Amino acid sequence: MEKVLExxxxxxxxxxxxxxxxxxxxxxxxxxxxxxxxxxxxNKIILRYMTLVNWxxxxxxxxxxxxxxxxxxxxxxxxxxxxxxxxxxPEVRSVRLVSGAYDLAVFIEGxxxxxxxxxxxxxxxxxxxxxxxxxxxxxxxxxxxxVMFEDGEKDRRLAVSP
Amino acid sequence: xxxxxxxxxxxxSSLPPSGIRRFFDLVTETKGVISLGVGEPDFITPWHIREAxxxxxxxxxxxxxxxxxxxxxxxxxxxxxxxACGVTYNPKxxxxxxxxxxxxLDLAVRALTCPGDEVLIPxxxxxxxxxxxxxxxxxxxxxxxxxxxxxxVTAGKIEAALTPRTKILILSYPNNPTxxxxxxxxxxxxxxxxxxxxxxxxxxxxxxxxxYTGEHTCLAGLPGMRERTVLLNGFSKAYAMTGWRIGYAxxxxxxxxxxxxxxxxxxxxxxxxxxxxxxxxxxxxxLAMTQMVQQYxxxxxxxxxxxxxxxxxxxxxxxxxxxxxxxxxxxxxSEEFAERLLQEEKVAVVPGNAFGPSGEGFVRCSYAASVEDxxxxxxxxxxxxxxxxxxxxxxxxxxxxxxERRPLAGGATG
Numbered sequence: 001m002e003k004v005l006e007x008x009x010x011x012x013x014x015x016x017x018x019x020x021x022x023x024x025x026x027x028x029x030x031x032x033x034x035x036x037x038x039x040x041x042x043n044k045i046i047l048r049y050m051t052l053v054n055w056x057x058x059x060x061x062x063x064x065x066x067x068x069x070x071x072x073x074x075x076x077x078x079x080x081x082x083x084x085x086x087x088x089x090p091e092v093r094s095v096r097l098v099s100g101a102y103d104l105a106v107f108i109e110g111x112x113x114x115x116x117x118x119x120x121x122x123x124x125x126x127x128x129x130x131x132x133x134x135x136x137x138x139x140x141x142x143x144x145x146x147v148m149f150e151d152g153e154k155d156r157r158l159a160v161s162p
Numbered sequence: 163x164x165x166x167x168x169x170x171x172x173x174x175s176s177l178p179p180s181g182i183r184r185f186f187d188l189v190t191e192t193k194g195v196i197s198l199g200v201g202e203p204d205f206i207t208p209w210h211i212r213e214a215x216x217x218x219x220x221x222x223x224x225x226x227x228x229x230x231x232x233x234x235x236x237x238x239x240x241x242x243x244x245x246a247c248g249v250t251y252n253p254k255x256x257x258x259x260x261x262x263x264x265x266x267l268d269l270a271v272r273a274l275t276c277p278g279d280e281v282l283i284p285x286x287x288x289x290x291x292x293x294x295x296x297x298x299x300x301x302x303x304x305x306x307x308x309x310x311x312x313x314x315v316t317a318g319k320i321e322a323a324l325t326p327r328t329k330i331l332i333l334s335y336p337n338n339p340t341x342x343x344x345x346x347x348x349x350x351x352x353x354x355x356x357x358x359x360x361x362x363x364x365x366x367x368x369x370x371x372x373x374y375t376g377e378h379t380c381l382a383g384l385p386g387m388r389e390r391t392v393l394l395n396g397f398s399k400a401y402a403m404t405g406w407r408i409g410y411a412x413x414x415x416x417x418x419x420x421x422x423x424x425x426x427x428x429x430x431x432x433x434x435x436x437x438x439x440x441x442x443x444x445x446x447x448x449l450a451m452t453q454m455v456q457q458y459x460x461x462x463x464x465x466x467x468x469x470x471x472x473x474x475x476x477x478x479x480x481x482x483x484x485x486x487x488x489x490x491x492x493x494x495x496s497e498e499f500a501e502r503l504l505q506e507e508k509v510a511v512v513p514g515n516a517f518g519p520s521g522e523g524f525v526r527c528s529y530a531a532s533v534e535d536x537x538x539x540x541x542x543x544x545x546x547x548x549x550x551x552x553x554x555x556x557x558x559x560x561x562x563x564x565x566e567r568r569p570l571a572g573g574a575t576g
Binding site: 010014017021024025026027153155157158159160161162 | 180182185186189190195197199200201202204206288289290338460461463464467510512516533537
């Protein structure tokens with residue numbers, strides 16, 4: 001079990017590492033690592049391998065917003081039914097149930113502010129059970145998934161030292 | 163005409179220049195180099211430690227501390243030593259906070275060495291030990307160790323080097339440059355000899371936290387050794403704090419008092435900012451340290467595997483973050499190997515003879531580098547070995563001693 005978690009942790013930080021290298025690092029057989037990864041994929045523990053992109057630097061004019069959504073929970077399904085409806089929209093990047101002043105933290109991606117405002121006004125706010133929304137446009141990303149976007153922490157060590 | 167150099171203390175001018183220094187100049191002149199020659203962590207000091215230090219500055223902690231160092235820090239060090247090694251030190255008079263282990267070493271050697279005293283240094287060894295002894299007027303007696311014995315010095319070898327003038331033994335495990343670790347059994351035999359022959363030990367255990375196979379044995383924790391040992395340790399490697407220059411010495415009150423005497427006249431105290439950071443490291447640094455140790459261990463296994471693949475014999479380093487492969491099979495000397503590797507493939511390693519004559523035929527490769535850099539460096543290193551006619555063969559590991567648990571490849575981390 002511990003090895004499985006280690007494999008996941010390694011892949012989460014670098015999905016491009018080969019099973020052979022992971023096997024060496026963890027003192028396992030390559031086949032064992034491959035089998036474990038297959039199993040994790042099958043069980044939807046590993047959902048997808050993705051790339052973390054700095055879109056701003058790439059010159060793409062994406063607009064992102066975080067929307068606080070207050071929801072009236074429904075009998076038997078609680079927040080799930082509304083959350084699932086919100087999830088179906090491809091514009092929605094992530095949906096999380098949170099504690100505090102609102103219920104769902106929804107991240108949305110669009111081409112322009114107008115597009116996002118439109119989506120919120122016509123699609124999101126109108127879902128039955130949604131009580132209110134508050135839209136926060138993302139101005140700048142400093143850090144995402146543990147990675148700093150503009151990092152000044154370079155390797156400044158002397159090339160050779162005792 | 164008299165040169166200015168003739169004014170320099172002959173003891174100083176006769177010190178050999180550091181072999182590493184010479185190589186450093188060569189490396190910095192070359193562009194696009196991946197360096198495996200770095201003797202420090204590739205991690206930056208964990209943020210919570212840096213943040214605590216900034217906070218201490220904001221609060222105005224900019225003054226001298228006691229010569230011994232902040233009492234709170236000494237108390238934390240004592241607690242840490244007790245937990246990690248099972249040795250109890252009185253923070254009031256048995257611990258001295260130093261400017262890195264480097265200062266602790268110098269203090270211990272100067273406080274204990276009389277002119278003409280012989281100091282035993284197992285080799286290959288870190289570059290500072292011999293010069294410190296020479297500057298203190300002592301006589302350096304090196305005890306070479308070999309790859310076949312896992313670069314571990316034995317009681318037998320020490321005994322063979324003893325003379326009536328032998329006073330001090332310097333031990334350094336986990337070892338820089340070889341990555342060797344000391345097993346408890348060998349250490350017990352050494353401890354017995356040390357007591358029988360009334361020797362002292364300066365034990366540099368700066369890499370103790372970076373032990374991957376089995377557990378680190380602290381020399382001072384062995385029966386009868388606490389009073390005879392000056393234990394040196396610090397924060398540089400375990401907490402990625404090399405540039406802070408902060409370490410400590412622990413020992414019996416008389417030795418610590420003698421060392422403190424020199425320390426108070428030459429340095430006064432370690433910088434308070436670094437002391438505040440060290441205190442934070444001991445208080446809250448455990449998790450970050452464990453994570454770094456885990457990363458080192460994974461890289462260590464990658465590096466071992468890579469050497470095996472390219473046919474460079476390398477014994478399994480159980481600690482620190484160095485591998486010490488034997489390159490004699492290429493027909494090149496350590497320096498030739500390192501220079502050609504730098505010119506032909508732009509990878510920097512440190513020639514083994516920088517760590518004494520018994521390091522000849524080896525090079526030191528630090529794996530305190532990102533997996534990405536290591537992978538690329540080893541691709542280049544493999545190409546170099548092929549070009550110099552090396553064929554893959556099996557790796558050699560030190561034979562386990564009777565009763566010693568053979569560490570598993572994926573061994574314990576921290």
